[in-house]
């Protein structure tokens with residue numbers, strides 16, 4: 001039976017019920033709905049709406065319901081209730097009769113659903129935060145394992161300058177740290193309790209909302225009833241934090257897919273995160289990474305979805321807002337599994353150091369070094385850049401690396417070049433010279449790693 005039958009003489013159409021019911025989605029809020037109901041019952045006792053004994057009975061029945069739904073979650077959907085709030089209320093009435101009908105005094109599903117969803121976001125957010133931290137530590141472990149590996153760094157997907165593999169891994173650690181702080185920030189802002197705001201104007205009972213908020217583990221109550229029941233900023237913010245995080249994960253996935261390609265051959269992915277081809281026996285496909293890259297798209301879709309649903313909604317609650325959960329639940333599930341998958345991929349990843357080093361030595365990645373060398377000999381940088389450009393054209397034409405050109409050939413481009421040029425053209429020299437905070441010099445990377453590992 002619906003919670004609102006009194007004003008109606010006709011039945012809902014089956015199509016309307018199918019269209020209107022949110023239970024198939026919001027059944028996931030069952031724990032939070034029960035938790036919120038226990039707190040509300042206690043608040044009603046404090047203002048004298050319920051006796052102590054009634055409060056105790058409701059608490060016990062809600063506790064029993066929590067155990068029952070944990071044992072048999074199927075019963076929630078099977079109930080055919082309109083939404084999770086209707087399910088909990090009906091189940092309570094089935095247990096304690098008329099007393100169950102008193103629980104909704106002074107409460108609306110509008111402040112109830114807002115509270116449930118924030119409780120869910122808090123719990124789910126903690127799980128995500130742990131997973132972000134786990135990926136961060138897997139990256140740090142990978143950087144330590146592969147600290148000796150050198151590879152080409154790219155711009156425009158062209159070999160630009162050599163970097164250490166650990167430097168690459170630590171770049172993603174920076175992104176992960178911003179993701180963690182963005183999530184923390186969203187979680188601290190949503191840590192306010194809408195319960196007691198009623199349908200839109202505030203409850204008519206003198207509830208101590210500070211106490212109520214604290215009893216549910218919120219930092220504070222919300223301060224305006226109209227805003228409280230119609231605010232879904234937290235849904236937008238979590239979808240946004242997830243989108244940015246998935247953007248980072250998909251960039252990492254893309255880097256690794258490229259590193260894993262036959263063309264690059266820089267890494268080996270573990271068997272447990274790759275698949276074969278049904279036709280081509282030689283293949284080992286980076287499916288896990290491609291799916292992370294692909295799932296980012298669906299997460300962005302949910303962000304745009306909730307923004308669009310909320311856009312131009314008049315105050316206060318409107319049923320449009322029931323559309324907030326499906327996308328959010330999918331976003332948090334997807335974010336969570338993508339983080340778990342990323343951690344697993346990183347834990348089994350091996351760098352093919354000979355290949356990365358050979359690649360770093362090709363592609364004239366030390367051309368900047370030669371320009372800097374000419375600058376050190378007194379040539380203005382712009383001129384040095386031009387001269388080295390000509391050197392590279394000649395090297396390409398001859399099919400050799402810069403360091404393989406004879407001194408006489410090099411001196412043909414600039415007579416200040418001497419024997420000591422060969423020393424600065426080595427990979428080690430290229431790396432060691434980037435000895436600035438944030439640079440790729442091995443001692444800078446070691447210091448960065450030590451600071452992260454602390």
Ligand code: ARG
Pocket residue numbers: 022026083109110113317319321322
């Ligand atoms: N299922 C609804 C939702 O998720 C609960 C709130 C219903 N409120 C109402 N006024 N019909 O938004």
